[in-house]
Amino acid sequence: MRRTAALIIGGGPAGCAAAITLARGGVAPLLVERQPAGDALCGGFVSWRTVARIAELGVDPASLGGHRVDGVALFAGRRVHRARLPAPAMGLSRRRLDTELRAAAARVGVTCLSGVAVRSLDAGIATLADGATIAADTLFLATGKHDLRGHARPAAARGDDPTLGLRLRLHPPRDVAAALAGQIELHLFDRGYAGIVAQEDGSANICLAVHRSRLHAAGTPLALLETLAREHPALGARLAGLDATATIDAIANVPYGWRQRDGTPGLYRLGDQAAVIPSLAGEGMGIALASGIDAARAHLAGECASRWQPRFARRVARPMAVAGAARRVAESRWSSPLVALLPPRLIQVMAAVTRVG
Ligand SMILES: Cc1cc2nc3c(=O)[nH]c(=O)nc-3n(C[C@H](O)[C@H](O)[C@H](O)COP(=O)(O)OP(=O)(O)OC[C@H]3O[C@@H](n4cnc5c(N)ncnc54)[C@H](O)[C@@H]3O)c2cc1C
Numbered sequence: 001m002r003r004t005a006a007l008i009i010g011g012g013p014a015g016c017a018a019a020i021t022l023a024r025g026g027v028a029p030l031l032v033e034r035q036p037a038g039d040a041l042c043g044g045f046v047s048w049r050t051v052a053r054i055a056e057l058g059v060d061p062a063s064l065g066g067h068r069v070d071g072v073a074l075f076a077g078r079r080v081h082r083a084r085l086p087a088p089a090m091g092l093s094r095r096r097l098d099t100e101l102r103a104a105a106a107r108v109g110v111t112c113l114s115g116v117a118v119r120s121l122d123a124g125i126a127t128l129a130d131g132a133t134i135a136a137d138t139l140f141l142a143t144g145k146h147d148l149r150g151h152a153r154p155a156a157a158r159g160d161d162p163t164l165g166l167r168l169r170l171h172p173p174r175d176v177a178a179a180l181a182g183q184i185e186l187h188l189f190d191r192g193y194a195g196i197v198a199q200e201d202g203s204a205n206i207c208l209a210v211h212r213s214r215l216h217a218a219g220t221p222l223a224l225l226e227t228l229a230r231e232h233p234a235l236g237a238r239l240a241g242l243d244a245t246a247t248i249d250a251i252a253n254v255p256y257g258w259r260q261r262d263g264t265p266g267l268y269r270l271g272d273q274a275a276v277i278p279s280l281a282g283e284g285m286g287i288a289l290a291s292g293i294d295a296a297r298a299h300l301a302g303e304c305a306s307r308w309q310p311r312f313a314r315r316v317a318r319p320m321a322v323a324g325a326a327r328r329v330a331e332s333r334w335s336s337p338l339v340a341l342l343p344p345r346l347i348q349v350m351a352a353v354t355r356v357g
Contacts, residue, residue, distance in 0.1 A: 034118075036114045041094075046090045070183065083345075083348050120149045141269045256278045264305060265305060274287070277320050280326060290356045
């Protein structure tokens, strides 16, 4: 059996942030990641706070080539409301971000087992898909949207009408690319919303969070997108290049609003395994990086996981509560009149208070 002082399961933003911080602090972690090239389902909006954390981890944000985002356009009913963001953000594919974070981890000496999946975790021992085992003194669970057997987030957190995430990438025609320049779009609709942002390669990342009842009514993801395009002409214009050959990635049962409040000795839960902020806030990657950095620092300072976990849950409580309230408004049938009451300054304040400090 292989042994390690610190085992990190998952090489997304949370796992990489923990790995880099531990390695810099003198603990040589082992990182296990099942996907050789990361490309998690994500809206691709990298907030200004996340940009700063990426820099802290040794990746120059300017080198990523992300699409600069200064403002938000909120489409509700037939109206569009615009506001400036508190600071510049960027649109970036997860493939690019995860690749650069993993390279930064390798530069500081992190050992990564790539293309290796952990099947289960029990009493400090991880069993891999091929049956091999790794014993670890300390574990960092960073499997993100995917639960590990025996450590799943509670089913009740999904709610009665669970949310699913859908993602597709389109190469927008010139007029749509021009409309997307410098801003992220949020399109609100009954029981869901879509975020659209241009990325470093000129593609538009279109990501939806939508309740299962809407998918059931439509039948398939493609049929749902076609229905939404008919109901919401502005969204329809962005989906103009959609056809039956488009790849639509999907993830089920996203437990928005859930936080891990209790701690387990020797097990730090990071990123989406620690807290799942509604994606319209665009701060999930921020929480992932913050949790990875903070947990690793706590470990280096001798603070046990069972004390750190509730402390981190308190740290994200306010942004999660504000994002949860915004999500309820966004998904309701009353979103159009309610959003019409919002002055641009308030949208900017909400963008600021949904960041993790
Ligand atoms: C619809 C939607 C839109 C979103 N849009 C945004 C946005 O625009 N901006 C933003 O900041 N956040 C957004 N988020 C949230 C963001 O994607 C997550 O919060 C973030 O990816 C969490 O990072 P993580 O490192 O915890 O997990 P992940 O990014 O999911 O990474 C987990 C890693 O673990 C690996 N892994 C999983 N299981 C195993 C295993 N058993 N063994 C080995 N490796 C494993 C995976 O391959 C993956 O690389 C969105 C989420 C959704 C659902």
